[in-house]
Structure formats: structure tokens, C-alpha cells
Amino acid sequence: xxxxxxxQGLAEAAELVKNTVVDAVLEAKEKAEEVVKEAVKAVKGEAxxxxxxxxxxxxxxxxxxxxxxxxxxxxxxxxxxxVIVVGTGLAGASAAASLAEMGFNVLNFCIQDxxxxxxxxxxxxxxxxxxxxxxxGDSVYRLFYDTIKGGDYRAREAxxxxxxxxxxxxxxxxxxxxxxxxxxYGGLLDNRSFGGAQVSRTFYAKGQTGQQLLxxxxxxxxxxxxxxxxxxxxxxxxxxxVVIDGRARGIIARNLVTGRVERFxxxxxxxxxxxxxxxxxxxxxxxxxNGSAAMQMYRKGAYFANPCYAQIHPTCIPVHGAFQSKLTxxxxxxxxxxxxxxxxxxxxxKKLQAGTLKGRxxxxxxxDYYLERRYPAFGNLVPRDVASRAAKERCDAGYGVNSxxxxxxxxxxxxxxxxxxxxxxxxxxxxxxxxxxxVDENPxxxxxxxxxxxxxxxxxxxxxxxxxxxxxxxxxxGEANFSDHGANRLGASALxxxxxxxxxxxxxxxxxxxxxxxSVPRMSTDLPEFAEAEKAVQDKIDKLMAIQGKRSVDSIxxxxxxxxxDFVGMGRTKEGLETALTKIKAIKKEFWSNVFIPGKADDLxxxxxxxLRLSDFxxxxxxxxxxxxxxxxxxGGHFREEYQTxxxxxxxxxxxxxxxxxWKYTGDxxxxxxxxxxxxxxxxxxxxxxxxS
Amino acid sequence: MEKAINITLKVWRQAGPKAKGxxxxxxxxxxxxxxxxxEMLDVLNEQLVSERKEPIAFDHDCREGICGMCSLYINGHPxxxxxxxxxxxxxxxxxxxGDTITVEPWRSNAFPVIKxxxxxxxxxxxxxxxxxxxxxxxxxxxxxxxIPIPKKDADEAMDAASCIGCGACAAACKNGSAMLFxxxxxxxxxxxxxxxxxxAARAKAMVAKxxxxxxxxxTNTGACAAECPKSVSxxxxxRLNREFLCAKFKD
Numbered sequence: 001x002x003x004x005x006x007x008q009g010l011a012e013a014a015e016l017v018k019n020t021v022v023d024a025v026l027e028a029k030e031k032a033e034e035v036v037k038e039a040v041k042a043v044k045g046e047a048x049x050x051x052x053x054x055x056x057x058x059x060x061x062x063x064x065x066x067x068x069x070x071x072x073x074x075x076x077x078x079x080x081x082x083v084i085v086v087g088t089g090l091a092g093a094s095a096a097a098s099l100a101e102m103g104f105n106v107l108n109f110c111i112q113d114x115x116x117x118x119x120x121x122x123x124x125x126x127x128x129x130x131x132x133x134x135x136x137g138d139s140v141y142r143l144f145y146d147t148i149k150g151g152d153y154r155a156r157e158a159x160x161x162x163x164x165x166x167x168x169x170x171x172x173x174x175x176x177x178x179x180x181x182x183x184x185y186g187g188l189l190d191n192r193s194f195g196g197a198q199v200s201r202t203f204y205a206k207g208q209t210g211q212q213l214l215x216x217x218x219x220x221x222x223x224x225x226x227x228x229x230x231x232x233x234x235x236x237x238x239x240x241x242v243v244i245d246g247r248a249r250g251i252i253a254r255n256l257v258t259g260r261v262e263r264f265x266x267x268x269x270x271x272x273x274x275x276x277x278x279x280x281x282x283x284x285x286x287x288x289x290n291g292s293a294a295m296q297m298y299r300k301g302a303y304f305a306n307p308c309y310a311q312i313h314p315t316c317i318p319v320h321g322a323f324q325s326k327l328t329x330x331x332x333x334x335x336x337x338x339x340x341x342x343x344x345x346x347x348x349x350k351k352l353q354a355g356t357l358k359g360r361x362x363x364x365x366x367x368d369y370y371l372e373r374r375y376p377a378f379g380n381l382v383p384r385d386v387a388s389r390a391a392k393e394r395c396d397a398g399y400g401v402n403s404x405x406x407x408x409x410x411x412x413x414x415x416x417x418x419x420x421x422x423x424x425x426x427x428x429x430x431x432x433x434x435x436x437x438x439v440d441e442n443p444x445x446x447x448x449x450x451x452x453x454x455x456x457x458x459x460x461x462x463x464x465x466x467x468x469x470x471x472x473x474x475x476x477x478g479e480a481n482f483s484d485h486g487a488n489r490l491g492a493s494a495l496x497x498x499x500x501x502x503x504x505x506x507x508x509x510x511x512x513x514x515x516x517x518x519s520v521p522r523m524s525t526d527l528p529e530f531a532e533a534e535k536a537v538q539d540k541i542d543k544l545m546a547i548q549g550k551r552s553v554d555s556i557x558x559x560x561x562x563x564x565x566d567f568v569g570m571g572r573t574k575e576g577l578e579t580a581l582t583k584i585k586a587i588k589k590e591f592w593s594n595v596f597i598p599g600k601a602d603d604l605x606x607x608x609x610x611x612l613r614l615s616d617f618x619x620x621x622x623x624x625x626x627x628x629x630x631x632x633x634x635x636g637g638h639f640r641e642e643y644q645t646x647x648x649x650x651x652x653x654x655x656x657x658x659x660x661x662x663w664k665y666t667g668d669x670x671x672x673x674x675x676x677x678x679x680x681x682x683x684x685x686x687x688x689x690x691x692x693s
Numbered sequence: 694m695e696k697a698i699n700i701t702l703k704v705w706r707q708a709g710p711k712a713k714g715x716x717x718x719x720x721x722x723x724x725x726x727x728x729x730x731x732e733m734l735d736v737l738n739e740q741l742v743s744e745r746k747e748p749i750a751f752d753h754d755c756r757e758g759i760c761g762m763c764s765l766y767i768n769g770h771p772x773x774x775x776x777x778x779x780x781x782x783x784x785x786x787x788x789x790x791g792d793t794i795t796v797e798p799w800r801s802n803a804f805p806v807i808k809x810x811x812x813x814x815x816x817x818x819x820x821x822x823x824x825x826x827x828x829x830x831x832x833x834x835x836x837x838x839x840i841p842i843p844k845k846d847a848d849e850a851m852d853a854a855s856c857i858g859c860g861a862c863a864a865a866c867k868n869g870s871a872m873l874f875x876x877x878x879x880x881x882x883x884x885x886x887x888x889x890x891x892x893a894a895r896a897k898a899m900v901a902k903x904x905x906x907x908x909x910x911x912t913n914t915g916a917c918a919a920e921c922p923k924s925v926s927x928x929x930x931x932r933l934n935r936e937f938l939c940a941k942f943k944d
Contacts, residue, residue, distance in 0.1 A: 098831040113752060113811075114818050116858055117760040133838060169832070176834035178827045178888045180851040180881065187841025205851055211759055212854060219826035226822035234815070257807055286754040321695075323728045325735055326756045434758065437775075437782045440727070503831045552742045554735070599747045603709075604808045606750055607742065 050303075050662055050677040053464045054158045059683045060140075063162045066465070067508055071515035078103035081514055082522065084251055084266035086238045086293055088115030090210075090495060091478025092272035093217035094502025100224035102507060104514075107264055108221070109233045109253060111288055116218045119274060119286040120498060123210025124331035124431065126192060126202035127174075127495040129167040134191050138199040140164045145684060147493060150196040150383050151458070151486020152636035152652065153686045154306070154660070156679060158465060159483050166504040167496050171203055173503055177216040181205050193336055194491035196383040196691075202492045207331050207430045213495055217502070236262075237609065238293050239537045241269055241300050241474060244529045248300075248474035252533050256609065259602040261537055263525035267517045268473045268510060271297060272502065275457035275479040277310060279617040279624065280569075281561025283454035284316060284329040290613040291620045294461050294480055302469035303662035303675065305462035305482035307620065308628035311489055311637045312570050313455035314340075314387035317438055318407040327453040328438055330410070331431055332491040335380045337415035337424065338448070340387070342399040342408050344368045352401045359401060359409050359447045370394055374647075378691040385488045385637045385650070386691060388452035392570050393648060395451075402449050411447035452570060456494060458485040458637065459627070462662045462677070466509035467501060470662075473517075475510060477501035482660065487636025541601050544611050549594030553610040556591050560614070560621055563587065568625050573641045577629040584622045591618060623663060623672070630674065633657045645688075654686055695727045698790040702737065704749055705797045707806050714806065716795075726786040730773060731756060731763065733785055751810040758782040758922065761857030764864075765810055766797040771861035771920045779859065779922040799864035803871070803907045814860045816906045817874060824898035825878040827888050846884045853881040855923045862917035862925075868909030873917035875899050876933035877925050883936055893940035900937055 055062040073081065081104050085096040088110040096108040110118060132138040143164040148155055171189070175181065181203050182190040191200040205212035224230040235256040242250040242263070250265040276291025277283040298304045315330045343349045344366050351357035370390055372379045382390075391408045394400070401407050416424050421444060425432070432443050439449070461469050461476040463483055469476050478498040485493065567580035591614065599605045634643040634650035635657070643651040659676040666673055699722045707714030721740070724733050731753050738748035754762040763780040767773035773783040788794060796810065804812040854877070862873035879896050882888025888895070911930060918927040 094831075101830040112754060112760070112762060113814055114761075114858065116818070116821075117754055117762050119755060119760070122755045122757050122759050131837070171837045172834050173829075173831060175837040176827065176829045176887055178850075178882045178885050180847050180854050180885065181837075182851075183842055183844045183847040185844050187843055188838050206855075208759065208855060211857075212851075215854065219821065220829075220831070222818065222822040223826045223828065225818075232818075234818075286760065287756060288754050320727055321725055323725060323732050323736055325729075325732050328757055433777075434782070437758075437778055437784065438729075440784070440786060507831065552739055554739060596742065596745070598742060598745060604750060604811075607748060 050675055051464065052156060052677060053466060054156070055465065059157065059161050062158050063165055070508065070512040073511050073515050073518060075103050077518040079105070081105065081517060082107065082266040083268050083270060083510070084109070084264060085270045085272065086251065087118065087272035087274065087478070087480070088218070088221065089118035089120035089272060089274055089478060090214055090217055090498030091480075091502040092118065092270075093214065093221045094499050095270055095272060095477055095506050096230055097217060097220035097224050098503055098507040099510070100227075100229035106224070106230040107233065107266060108230050109236045109238060109251075111235065111237045111256065113234055115221055115232060115234065116215060118214060119289050120214045120495070121211045122286065122329075123495055124207045124329065125194065125333040126204035126209045126492040127170065127213060127499070128194065128201050128490070128492045129171045129203060129496065130164055130201060131168055131171060133189060134200045136199045138201050142199065143167060143201065146197050147484065147490060148486065148684050149689060150490040151488050152650065152689060153486065153654070153681065153684075154309070154635050154679065155484055155486030156660075157681060157683055162505065163484050163497060163500050166500045169504055170496060170499045174213055174216050177219060179205065179212045179216040181212075192333055193381060195332055195335065195381045195387070196378075196490040202333070204333065207333065207428060210495060213499065217499070238271070238273070238296065239612070240296050240533045241471075242530050242533045243300050243471060244523070244527065247472045249523060250525065250530065252530075252537050254537075257604050259600070259605060261534055261541070263530045263534055265523050265525050267520060268475065268514060270475040270477060270506065270510070271461070271480055272476070272478040272498070273480050275460065276617070276620045277454045277457050279560065279621045280454040280564045281557050282319065282324060282327050282565070284313060284327050287326060290616065292613050292616040295616040295619055297461050297469060297471070297474060297476065298663075299665050301471045301665070302474060302476070303462035303664055304459070304623060305660050305662045305677070306459035306487070306627065307623045307663065308568070308631060308638050309458035309487050309636065310454060310624070311384055311456040311458060312388045312452045314384055314391055314452050315410060315450045316453035316455070317435065318402055318404065318449055318451040328434065329453070329455060330435060330448065330450055332384070334410060334428060334431060337419070337427070338380065338410040338412050339369055339414055340371050340380055340391075340408055340410055341367045341369045342394045342401060346398055349399045349401065353403060353405050355403060359411070360413070360445065368399070375691045377693050382691045383488055383490060385639070388570060389639060389648070391452055407449040407451045409447040410450045412443065413447070416444065456489055458482065458487060458489055462660070466512060467506050468509070468513065473513060475506060477506055487638055541608065541612070544595070544608065544615070545597055545601050547593065547595050547597070549596050551590065551594045551596060553595060553597070553607055553614055556587060556595060557610070557614050557617065560584070560587050560618060564621055564624070568621070568628055571639055571641050572628050574629065577625050580625040581622065581629070584618060584625065588618045588622075591615065626672070627661055627663065630661060631657055650689070652688070695725055697723045697725055698785065698788065698792075700724060700788060700791070701793040703793060703795045704810070706749065706809050709808055710805055724785055726784070728785050729756070729781060730765070730767070730783040730785065731781050749810060750808040753781055756781040759857060761859040764799050764812060764859060764861075766799060766864060768795055771799070771864045772859075772922050777922060777924050779857070799860050801860070801863045801869045803863060803869060804860055812860070814858070816908070817858050817860060817871070819906060820871065820875060820899055820902045821878065823902035824891075824895040825882075827882060828891060840886050842885060850881045850884040853877045853884070853925065853929050856925050857923055859922065861920050861922060863908060865916040865920040866909065867914065867916065868912055870911045870917070871903050871908040872911040872930050872933065873921060873925055873927070875903050876929035879936055880929040880932045883932065892936055893943060896933060896936040897940050
């Protein structure tokens, strides 16, 4: 028995040892696995850590240091390198022209019939530069500071400083091209004031500054097309970016006339396709402005940064009917001389809404110049986000001045008294004419009626200091990137940024990349990566054409726009944004099951073009709502109603949200991953924006 | 004040560049007089799509009268009956209840029809490529205030530069001449010291390209300036002639 017991004991002991060992091994294995997991996470974390590649040194020396040490490409090698530039707006045209002048071979694409028609052309008011020609205390630092402050401390310091630095070169360049800027009688350049600044630093060409600057860039581009250095592809739309071994090597584009889907190779791809404001259906953007190129880059690995930062411009002609196709901007420059008001008395507002009283008949003492009242230091020239919210506040309180109750007055009667009608006409004539044609009222006699509308998107594709996205060899410039305006853009700064990127920044920084590509031969577009990308595009087109549902593209787009305006517009809340996400999902389902596209895919087909763009606007709308929901603070154009000061001003949460949110695509119908680029303010002290004193 | 009107549209439909085109008639009811002409066409296209027909192809983009993309020939006038506006800024209040409105594409040899109301205006780009620029590269230019320019010259250059390249001038001209377009660019740059340097070469190159592309000659009928949505003045053509003759004389 004892023996047996001993034996048993031994066996038991053996079992115990075995179990202990197994346990230990298992535990060790588990531990090891955990360590590996941690290590992988750490490595991954390292890989997805956002590095903006900001050069070392004092703020004012960073750009000079960068240029002094970057790699360059010699003239003989430039001839062997191809660059694709998508878009011919201020950023695209200036980049394409400059790169071609330097000797690169450029392939330039635009969706319009001519590169001269990109939507930069519609910019009215002007372009900022730190020339200090007015001797009113302007400087590179002040332009930098105003831009950072205007952006509510959500932009990258080094980029903004560089922007201010090159701003002066832009004016010189444009004058040399023959841009007819407004001049004083002495023959020197004239300036006007814009919102968010206490100096006059805005250069202008009547109310058509964007047109003149774009035609300047277009003329430089045309010169290079004539020389054969730029191959121009008009009426072509980019439908995907081709990535080979982690580098952008070309695009897939559709010939909009023949419907043919084609492949194009280049050593680097530059995208300057503007903003995505048309997600709102009604905006001041052109009808064909779209965010599809940005979404194509996003799906190929480029981060989409701060999608929720959209600018709502305070002075647009109000919505007037269900048939309306777009909104028209009245330039911010009008706020130099126009005064914004609503009636003091609610009963006057009621009469205005009923159409029984005219604005001009309300006596001076019964008018509430609410911007001058609330912001004595900046008055009618507060930044756009502030002016827009103040208009909404008055209209929400019932003081709106038109039949829908969604309008305020912009009044020139004081300016006409002070300066005379002729002077006002010389300054703003074309804007007044535009207003009269649309509204059928004479703004010299009756005050203009205006209301905020979606105008510009500060968010966009994330880029580092070199304007390179998180995909190597893929660059993004102008409004399409997220870089310089933070959470709100100041007036006359979009033209500045577009041209800065295209003329003076990208032509330098892209060489730092291309210098390593000189031994890369031109690749065949027969490579499998090109074939796959083209097939994916063709499949998407076939899928859309096959739906054959009952709804037109526009009817679904309108529905999306209403959801965006109601829940992702001027005032956002947690509940509203959650509602938006639900509704957008439903719209997406409706679109992919019930849209109807007539005609053929291999032909000119406007409805198909619109459908492809709408499919991306739906995704952008979702991304905007998601970003706005995540950002539990108010800053610049992003106003979360839960976060406001007792006076109703935006309340930032610097301890939690001092970062650029970078969304990484993880797959269709999957939640994107949020990465953060921390914004370190080394040179400017963050403050609550104050435009009162 | 806003009201609604009923109209009949006769619209040119053409499937492709080589296809035979013809007019189609459409009835549209209850069109708001506050809507723009293009918004009215949007309504018609929505109606066509709901009938599962192909919508009318027409060019348009900014809808603010500045991009120059829209291009319709309405009741015999480029950009329609209203003065100094593009089609996108023409409003339905300019029409009466019961009107029949004829809509055609630009009719000009140099602007072939692509589809329906869309035409190819690439010829205008080619003229600019031939010389409508100042030959300066990016960088290395003098300070913007280094050369004072008389305000009068700058203003005149601005007026010429307001051309939007829509093609209405050539479409309006019985000879299909592009002189107003060419002269606007030649004038703008000839008036400014920056463009003066190449003025003679520019005038010759742009006129030669215009002739080569099949545009007709100018017989000073003035239809171009009368129909120009940006009121570009005929005096620019006089200036072009002067620049061109002086240049040829020097040869």
C-alpha cells in the first residue's frame, strides 16, 4: 500500500511538476506574447507618430535654414523627372508653371474646359502681404501673429511664419506678371483692410482679385504649355492615386469628354484640388468643386486632418428658394465701409419679415449695429467666424430682416454720405451690380441683406512642413491641405496661401524628395498597381451605373446638404452630431441603392461625374461629423454649443485639444483611426481671442 | 417680386461632335422668376432625369459670372437678352409668362460642339499660349512698388483684364472673329510697363495664332463689345491694331 502510495505520490508529484512546468511555460509564453504585442505597438506607434518635420532653430530662421540645407536636383536631372499636378487654381497653376520653369516635365490636370476657370477665379476681395507699404506698423511677425490668432491657435507656427515670410514675394511676382492691382494716384499700390487685422495689408484688383491672380498664374502656365514643358489635360478628372512600393507614382483619371479611364505615371504627384465645402450642397463653391481627390488620397493612406474646420462666411446673399443651386458671396471687403445691423425693436423685425417695412425707413436710433456694440475695437471687421455667429445669434433671437428671418443688413448709406456714391461705386461697383442682378434690389438705396454660408474648408489632407502627405511622393497644396489657417481663415489669406504653396514653397520642398528619385526610370503604366487602381475605378463606375434606382444625384445631395447645415453647421452639439452620423449613414444607403444615372459610362456624362463626387461628399460629411463630435471644445469655425463663454464666444480646451486631428483610413465602413499632431506653441502665447478691446 | 411663369424651351440637342443635332421642345411650368437661367435648366434636367432621359449637357461652374464657363446662345444673343451679364447671372424675371425661349450652343467654326450646348473653346487657350503673358519666371523679380504706374493706366489695364474668356465675342461676330478677346489681353499687357517690353512680339504672335486657328477677320461691326458680359471696350481693338501695325512696320 505504502509502495503504491509512494508510487502514487511520485506520480502525483510528477503530474504536479509537469503541470507547474506547463503553467510556467504557458505563462512565460503569454508574457512573451504580451511583450511582443507591446513591442509591436511601440514600433507601430513609432511608425504612426506624426512627424511634421519642422526645421530646427528660431522661428524666423527655420525656412532659411531649410532652404540652405535641403537637397536640390540639378538641371540635367530635372529633365528626367515627371511631376503630375492635379488642379489649376492658384496653387496648382502656380506650382505647375514654377516646376516647369525649373525644368521638370509637368502633367497638369483640370476638370474645366480650360485651366483659367478654376474656382480661385471667384475670390473677390484681395490678397494679404506684410509689405507695410502703408507705414501702419505691419511686419512679417504681425501677419504671422494675426494668422495664428485668427486661426484660434490651431495652426502650426512654423508653417504660418513661412507663409507670412513669402507673402511679399507673391505681390512682387504678380506685379511682374502684369496683374493690374489697384493703385494710388502717385502710381504706387493701394491697400484695403480685412477682418482680423488692424493694419491695411490687403492688395486688390477691384472686386476681382482672385480672377486677376489666377489669370497671372494661368499666363505663366500657358507660357510653359506653349513651350511644351507642361502637358495640359483639360476636362480630365482624377479618380485615384497610384501607389507603388509605398510611393505615389501616378494617377488614374477619366477623360470627361470620352468617358475613357486612363493611366498616368509621374515621379511625384501634387494635388491642389481645393476644398470640400460642397458637402453642404449649398455653398459659395463652384458647382464642380469637390473633395474627391482628397478622399482618394485618404483611402491610399494620406491622413485627413481637422475635417470639421469649415468656414462659414458672414456676408453671402441669403437663400431664397428651393430651386437654388448655389450661394453667392459678397466680398468681405464690403465690411470696410458697410455697417452691419438689425432692428433694435422686435416689432420692426416682424414688419421687415412681413414685407411691410423697408430697412431704410428705420430711424438711426432704432438700429442695432451689433458688431460695433459687441466688439468696439474691431467693429464690423471682426474675423469671419465671429461675425457669422453674431448674425446667427440675432436671427435666432428673432431679429432677422427678410421673409425667412435669416438675414441681416449690410448698409452703405453712411459710406455714401461720407464718400459720395461715385467713390462707393468705384470701390464696389461690380459687387453691387452682382447683388442687384440676383436680388433685384438696388443696394445704393436699400441696405443689402446678407447671411452666413459655407465658404471655405480649413481642414484637408495632412501635410508636413514640406507639404508632403503621409504617403511618400504625394504632395498636397492650397485649400486641399490643412496647413496654415488653423480653425479659421482670415479674409484675403486663401489667395496668399495658394500662391505661397505653388510659387515659393512646393518648388523648393519637392526637390528634397525628388533628389532621391533621379535614378528611378519612368515606369510603365502596364504595372499591376496601375491595372488594379484602374480596375477599382472602373468597378465603382460600373456599380454606380448598375443601380438604376429612382432618385437623381442632386436630390440626394440636397438631402445631405440639409443634414450638414442643420447639424454640422454653425452651431454643433453632441446630440446633433450623433443625429447627423445616423442620418448620413441612411443617406449613404439610399445613395448606393436608389440613385439613378442616365446615359452611358463611356461617354460625356454629367450625372455620373456628380454621382462619383457625391459618393465622396457622403464620406466627407461623415468624417466632418465624427471629427466635430470628437473635438469637445469650440475653436474658430468649429462651435460646439456646450463650450462657450458666458458672452457666447468660443471656448477652447487647450489642455485636451491642442492638436491637429489626423484621421487614418482603415477600410470601407470601418471607423477611421485618430492620430494626433500635438501643436507646440513655442513662440506665441495662447490666449482667448479678444476683438473687443 | 417673385412670381411663377410657364415657358416653352427649344433646346439644341446633339449627341456628339460628329452627330447631327436638332432642336427639342420642352414645356416647363411654375418657374420662379427669382431663379437664374441655369437654375431653370437644372429644373428641366431634374424633370428629364425623372423621366429617365438624358439631361441636357451645358457648361457652367462658378455661377457668379466670373469663371467664363457658361456659354449659351439664348434667343439669338450670347448670354441672353440682359446686358453685361453671363448666362449664370441671367434671371428668369427677364422673361414673360408664355415665352418661347431658344437655346443654342456658341456657333463658331473655332468652337466645335462637344455635346448638346457644350463647345470646345481650346482655341482661346492656344492664343494665350502663343504670347498672352509676360516672360518672367518665378522669383528674382523687383519689388512691387519699384516701378510706379499711373493710376489711369492701371485702371485701364484692369478693365481690359476683366475679360473672362467665355467666347461670347467670337460667337456674336458674324465673321467669327476673336479680336475683342485678343485685344483685351494685348491691351492689358501693353498698358503696363512690365508687359511693354514684349508688346510688339506679343501682338504679332497672338494675331498669327488667331488667324491660324480659323477665326474670322474684324470688320468693326461692334457686336462683340455689345454682347460682352464684362463690357470689354472696342477701344481695345483699336489699340491692338496700333500695336500690330507698329510691330509690322518695324519689321
